[in-house]
Amino acid sequence: xxxxxxxxxxxxxxxxxxxxxxxxxxxxxxxxxxxxxxxxxxxxxxxxxxxxxxxxxxxxxxxxxxxxxxxxxxxxxxxxxxxxxxxxxxxxxxxxxxxxxxxxxxxxxxxxxxxxxxxxxxxxxxxxxxxxxxxxxxxxxxxxxxxxxxxxxxxxxxxxxxxxxxxxxxxxxxxxxxxxxxxxxxxxxxxxxxxxxxxxxxxxxxxxxxxxxxxxxxxxxxxxxxxxxxxxxxxxxxxxxxxxxxxxxxxxxxxxxxxxxxxxxxxxxxxxxxxxxxxxxxxxxxxxxxxxxxxxxxxxxxxxxxxxxxxx
Numbered sequence: 001x002x003x004x005x006x007x008x009x010x011x012x013x014x015x016x017x018x019x020x021x022x023x024x025x026x027x028x029x030x031x032x033x034x035x036x037x038x039x040x041x042x043x044x045x046x047x048x049x050x051x052x053x054x055x056x057x058x059x060x061x062x063x064x065x066x067x068x069x070x071x072x073x074x075x076x077x078x079x080x081x082x083x084x085x086x087x088x089x090x091x092x093x094x095x096x097x098x099x100x101x102x103x104x105x106x107x108x109x110x111x112x113x114x115x116x117x118x119x120x121x122x123x124x125x126x127x128x129x130x131x132x133x134x135x136x137x138x139x140x141x142x143x144x145x146x147x148x149x150x151x152x153x154x155x156x157x158x159x160x161x162x163x164x165x166x167x168x169x170x171x172x173x174x175x176x177x178x179x180x181x182x183x184x185x186x187x188x189x190x191x192x193x194x195x196x197x198x199x200x201x202x203x204x205x206x207x208x209x210x211x212x213x214x215x216x217x218x219x220x221x222x223x224x225x226x227x228x229x230x231x232x233x234x235x236x237x238x239x240x241x242x243x244x245x246x247x248x249x250x251x252x253x254x255x256x257x258x259x260x261x262x263x264x265x266x267x268x269x270x271x272x273x274x275x276x277x278x279x280x281x282x283x284x285x286x287x288x289x290x291x292x293x294x295x296x297x298x299x300x301x302x303x304x305x306x307x308x309x310x311x312x
Contacts, residue, residue, distance in 0.1 A: 022114035030061040045091050074112050115179040131158035138165045145202040149271035192284045202238040203300045209234045209260035217253045241284040249279050
């Protein structure tokens with residue numbers, strides 16, 4: 001039971017009890033190891049028992065829910081010894097449900113996370129709303145250079161980013177379960193910036209470059225498309241990525257080769273916005289070689305020296 005007890009006393013402590021999502025952790029027999037307020041409300045949908053949060057960890061879901069427990073998502077996972085990942089309607093709310101079956105030293109338990117799915121169309125997603133601007137300014141003041149994507153978040157995501165930035169830690173733990181994991185630069189699995197440290201310093205360079213599209217949504221583009229040259233201006237540059245300006249609207253989730261100076265760098269688009277008749281893109285570089293890093297640093301230093309001379 002040591003490993004199971006360890007899960008109770010370590011991982012569970014990392015889970016905020018007032019999170020905006022539900023979490024429920026049970027062992028193979030259905031005994032509740034951890035449960036927060038939102039998960040408690042979901043359990044109440046299946047039982048007439050009077051449930052008190054402080055006593056819930058002593059209860060067994062089979063006893064609380066009865067025979068119908070096997071018909072629930074968590075109950076079916078336990079019965080079939082499987083994990084689960086998908087969107088399901090529980091009550092009158094759609095949830096992004098993640099249930100992991102975890103085995104350690106012959107002990108098994110299940111970690112269930114319930115993220116309410118919110119329709120972006122029902123939210124105020126205008127650019128430059130107070131939440132987005134507040135989050136943007138916090139990130140900028142904290143020294144993160146790639147922050148433009150924050151202005152395009154939903155209000156719900158922007159509010160969560162504010163908490164993450166002010167606390168310098170992820171609000172949703174484990175971070176791989178965050179409902180915004182595919183749209184957040186700070187996500188540990190799918191993001192491109194580390195919340196625990198500052199991003200690479202960017203330098204304005206304003207040099208010409210050219211792009212050659214290679215993939216869209218991880219799918220290769222036709223050969224004739226890869227040959228098409230797209231002119232751009234590299235507005236700023238760092239070891240992590242660049243901000244590009246182009247007259248063409250390149251599709252989101254694109255990967256392309258960026259050519260400038262003596263470099264050919266593979267890039268992935270992270271955000272974009274329209275400015276009058278031009279498009280501005282934020283891109284992240286794929287893993288750079290030592291030589292490529294040296295060339296980028298030389299370019300950055302060269303332009304920093306020029307700017308310092310102009311400002312004298």
